[in-house]
Amino acid sequence: MTGIFRSAAWPAKSRVTTSSVRSKTRSSSVPTRSSTIDRARLRKTSKCCATSTGNVNCDLLYRPNAAELYPNGLVNAVRIEMPGIADVLCGGLRPGHFEALAGTVNRLFNIVQPDIAVFGEKDFQQLVLIRRMVEELRMPVNVVGAPVVRTPDGVAISSRNQYLSDEERRNASRLYEELSKVAETIETESPALSEIMQLESKSRAALTADGFKVDYFSVVSINTLRKPSISESDLVVMCSARLGQTRLIDNKRCTRI
16 A cells, blocks of 8 residues: 655655555454565565655655554554444455554654545546545545556556556456446436346456456446445446456546436
């Protein structure tokens, strides 16, 4: 998890990039990777993050280890539960991940005391969860979503893309194509909830036929990340799918009239 913070507690106009270091300890309350491959990738990405901060006008890099963030140890750490929002979509695939992430971000906010915190919209569930935490705990932080940056063929830019083979990379654009197709249909045709479910099913089948292993392809409320009610208009199409050993996540917001 990496965030860019702007804080009045630091020199004027300074930008503090935070990059928390995950522990290898296995626990449902600690953010971990499910495989040795992913843990190795995470360490490599963390190093790249540290060396690239100079390219984004970063003044300071705060990179605490687990002992700094959890002085009483991970098992005895105070936890933040996020019922109803942390156990769906990616949270359903990684039990305990978002509760641990919320706890880590809470600690980073308390230490850095930012006025503004920027998180990418590509991980939309993370963004919604952090906004919810800030709102409910009355934190004086303005959480800003950074728009997804895409390649010319629509693939969301991510450090994970480097692990795709040439063939997988060419195929990766299909993910955003399906998201866009469903979002456009929702905005132009205002389908009923049952019809939205059919759109989800068709996109899952199409991606599966193209070699993806789909974790979920869901149209949800932009606020709750749950299935929308009949009256809800602000929606987001979200997907998690694997190409080979690489898991890709992406989303597309839309409005149902």
